[in-house]
Amino acid sequence: MKGNSKTLADVAKLAGVSPSTVSRVIADNPKISEKTKKRVVKCMEEIGYYPNAIAQSLANKRTGNIGIIMPHTEDEIFLNPFFPEALRGIVKETSNTDYDLLLSTNAKTGEELAIVKKLIRGSKVDGIILMSSKQDDECINYLKDIEFPFVLIGSPYEMEGEINHVDNDNENAAYELTKYLIEIGSEKIAFIGGDEKLVVTKKRIEGYKRALKDMDKEFKDDLLLLGSFNEKTGFKYGDKIANMSDMPDGLIVTDDLVAFGVLKVFEGLGIKVPEDIALGSFNNSILSQHSPIPFTSVEINAFELGKKSINLLTKVIEKDIHGQLITVPYKIMKRDSTDRR
Amino acid sequence: MKGNSKTLADVAKLAGVSPSTVSRVIADNPKISEKTKKRVVKCMEEIGYYPNAIAQSLANKRTGNIGIIMPHTEDEIFLNPFFPEALRGIVKETSNTDYDLLLSTNAKTGEELAIVKKLIRGSKVDGIILMSSKQDDECINYLKDIEFPFVLIGSPYEMEGEINHVDNDNENAAYELTKYLIEIGSEKIAFIGGDEKLVVTKKRIEGYKRALKDMDKEFKDDLLLLGSFNEKTGFKYGDKIANMSDMPDGLIVTDDLVAFGVLKVFEGLGIKVPEDIALGSFNNSILSQHSPIPFTSVEINAFELGKKSINLLTKVIEKDIHGQLITVPYKIMKRDSTDRR
DNA sequence: CTGAAAGCGCTTACAG
């Protein structure tokens, strides 16, 4: 490339000042007189000068980058619209700051820690967003241990009071959804969740159980079904539920794609929703709206989660803040699958 | 953070060699004897040394970062599954290299050029991936002008032979799809496209026209409908088509979400697909598979486009390569909407 | 208000 970028020194020479002065003009240091400031700025424009971010970083000990750690690509979880949506929020909010975004490129599960270490020890980022958390999360432990600025999207399994995170109140969302199903007449409610190591799964199970208890329904172990975030899980458990001797008349599903799979099975078997069984799900994806039977789903506002995480992180980078929690409201979007009027 | 990272000098002191030698060990310079190499490596591990990427960049004139320029967040186009999918491919392929990914954070349309300039002139990236192109694209012109390494996902409007890009053969895809509709008996085929400034729109229109010509059908201007990539466009044109005096019996739509909107309108009006009108679309999204009437759609393989773009870019950064084109195969996924057996 | 000098943590010709 024919760039031949100009340096600070070039500007200094042209303006007849020292490099220190030019540097101070860039930093908009108030000690520099308006007069020289103007002259220098003019010279910068004249030769098309642009500060070298790398050199600034080295001298500054500040990179201007935020690292985003996503679950790895192969992972089915990446296919979940949650991540693109949250990322969209992250990008959006970052555009209001002077940070750039550095994306993790971990290809394998379990590689997250290595990536985090590389970014931090190589001084490539000033802060980190963790886009998922699990039980005994080694990334969280590491970041916490070295006291590096980071924000978790979701909730940590332990040390909640010490870790900065942005999340929905998943416990309450599941509680409310379960309660709602009971209110519209469901007596026996099954629950299909994700990986039990995921904190979000745990929280929703808790809410589900609490609602059952509050509404004087018995919790039954065989109505608690755990699987992955894909359609297959829906097929499998849809079948299982349909074949239960005393079939449930209510169902909570932790993800729309799974719920969609369940509905397909039910449709094939002639099971009517919501008449025979009411259904509530999570994520409010395009599928929940456009399914042959549009179904009730909890909008978790992933875009907002992303935005808020960056907003918090920029503060965390500046001051040290610990254990800050930002709760993003959810909303139960009621549709045909729970409409028993 | 309590980091206090160790430096090259620390390692050198401990190993009893000069910093130059340690540096050469890091670079795995063959001139260093195996013996010292081993000793130095041991010392690095002992004190937990990790090279500072920023300092390396400054000395090296190499950042190890690739910049990704996406359409801006607000843009409806970002909601299209194409971008997350392509990004997934980009992430995946990058994980096999030693590059990191720097994401553009442009919030407004038209800000792309400023972002590109900032990344390049601030020396934050070694190369750039452009995720969309339009007519008179100023980013392309700038990058080309300063001869900065970049790869375009999609095709440029002009100077095709001079710009490295990765794309489907959209002209042929539209050609084949149109021809297929004619072969299953469609006589009059309408086309719903996207923004006419987008190169992909132009290419598909060309293919559509060529197929009509080859199959001795007349091209009619009022059957060529252009809009945005959203459901509303589908509603609007679905209605329009339904109300044409001599309604078309075939329809090509440039995006699944739009096609989905059209189908909804048709369903509401009692228009039968594929009996009354056959439909073929693009992107093979989850909607095309799960729509009440699953519809034929062209799989463009966005994941592969992403992967190939990184693959090409890493080569472009090393040698100078110009006007290289990599074509990613598409595949027409035939479903009920064109099944007239 | 401005400048000379040292430093950020590396790399790399040059010399031996």
Next chain:
DNA sequence: CTGAAAGCGCTTACAG
């Protein structure tokens, strides 16, 4: 095969 020195392009205490 290894080292001393200069340099990458900035910033910032220190001095004036």
